[in-house]
Amino acid sequence: MKILFVAPGWPRGRLWGELGFKFPSLALAALAAVTPPEWDVALCDESRGAIDFNAPCDLVAITAMTPQAPRAYEIAAGFRSRGKTVVMGGFHASNLPDEALGHVDAVVVGEGELSWPLLLADFQAGRLQRLYRSPGLLPMASIPVARREIFAGKGYLLTNTLQTTRGCPFDCEFCSVTAFYGRKYRERPVEAVLAELETLRKANSFAFFVDDNLVADRRYALPLFRGMKGMGFKWLSHAPIDFAGDEELMRAAGESGCIGMFVGFESLDQEALAAMGKVTNSSSAFLDQARKFRDHGIGILGSFVLGYDGDTPDSFGRILRFCEEARIEAAIFPILTPYPGTAVRRRLEAEGRITSNDWRDYDMGHVTFRPTKMTARELQEGHDWLNRSFYSFGSMWRRIGKLHRSVQVFGPMNLGFRSAIRKSDRTKAS
The missing domain is CATH 3.40.50.280 (Cobalamin-binding domain)
Known part of the structure; x- marks a missing residue:
């Protein structure tokens, strides 16, 4: 069959x-x-x-x-x-x-x-x-090695994706991860991960860990990074911004070949961070923390959620200025999206603020709820302006113009996002 x-x-x-x-x-x-x-x-x-x-x-x-x-x-x-x-x-x-x-x-x-x-x-x-x-959560030692041969002939740029952990100990209001994987942080045996990496490096020296928070448990991450040292990988994953506070772990990550992390800044407003449950983020420390990433050769793909209740039309320019000052190598700017199963959806439903259940618009690029301190149109236009401005040639030069080992990934990434945004804009205009 x-x-x-x-x-x-x-x-x-x-x-x-x-x-x-x-x-x-x-x-x-x-x-x-x-x-x-x-x-x-x-x-x-x-x-x-x-x-x-x-x-x-x-x-x-x-x-x-x-x-x-x-x-x-x-x-x-x-x-x-x-x-x-x-x-x-x-x-x-x-x-x-x-x-x-x-x-x-x-x-x-x-x-x-x-x-x-x-x-x-x-x-x-x-x-x-x-x-x-499922009758329960999958024991992490039982996670199978993915059958990547089904990717053959599809023209993927990278097939070395793997997962080492599931779940997240935090419960951000907008996030659907905990609804699916739970809050219990579960880890594959380090030996199993290293064995899988040994097979993967035969195909490609780049790897992407899809974990939502690879460094949540330093007792797990540190031996993993030390085991990867010398394997020759250039890899990316996800980490919170306070990863910058662990000098030993960050150094081990850099020495193991980490060249980039997806980092959820989410907001520059501390009250908004508290409201969304982003308890590890302190906006006053962002600039220094971003510098520490760069000092260890780790670029940042930042994320900033747009449209939280404290956001105003002035928020977009403030985010752009911060990204350029912090030299954030790349970023996404998702509009707050009330996904099914999330706490933010339950809240916005209770407040009668969801304006669309057309799932096609739940792509983080369209407004599907009623903001509080700006109109839906102002939020949409601010999102579009921020994307175009961040991926303008001038902003790209200010952020990644100085040579850094992560540019080998983030340079093409910036050009790819710029091209996609321009194509999307042309479609909207036609």
Whole structure:
């Protein structure tokens, strides 16, 4: 029997749909790894090529984030009209399983590695259930090595993505991670991670850890970084800004080949940081902390959430000035988005402030709620201006003009974001 794993594409004309660099779905490769050997598996990533709805398969498995959900439902309808059985998982289906079940034959809620083999056995026996929930959290020692061979021939720039931890000890109001993975911070054995890295470096010297907070437990991260030293990797991941306060751990990360971290600054307003639950951030320390990252050869892809209740039309210029003064190598500026399953959605629903449930607009680039200290139009225009200004040639020169080892990644990243923003702007204008 054969499974076709499907990753829906992002809409063209939207920022994430126009970006040239795409990462493969590690979640689908992980499910492929726990698929019994009698099944043949194949991957269709719509961002890398058109979907063949007549592809030979017995079962279609789709994963989708919220802004991809409408396209996922269209894809499901296309396969079901041809008599195929379609199942769906991922963040959106896990948070809204009843909605998803209106479009597919079965839904997998939460981490799928434990329930996926049961679903396949039920399908083979002709007793497929409508809903599958994992009986518990996956033991981290049991995380399988992803079957990355399903990425072959897709033209990905990088396939060396891996996960070492799940969950987050914090509970930021806007974040959907804890709703999916829980707050308990769980870690794979360091030896298992290093063994996987040994195999990965045969293919590429770059690696990306998809962990939401790789350094939450220094007792875990420090031996991992020391074990990676000398392996020759250039790698990126996610870390909070207060990572800068641990000199020993930061030095170990730099020496192990870390050249960049995704860092959630989220706001320059301390009251807003407190409201969103970003308890580790102190805005008064941001400049010094950013310098410490750079001093260790680690560039920053910063994130600033726009539209929190304290934000005003003056916030956008303030963020740009800070980014240029701190020489933030790259950044994203997501509009506050009330994703299903998050605390911020529950709050905004209770306050009657959600203005749209069109999931296509839940791409962090569109306003779907009513702000308090500016209009929705001012928030949208401020977001658009900030993106264009940050990725202007002048700002790029001020931020990354001085040579730094992270420029090998962040230089192309800036050009990629600039190109995607310009394409998105042209689509809006047409």
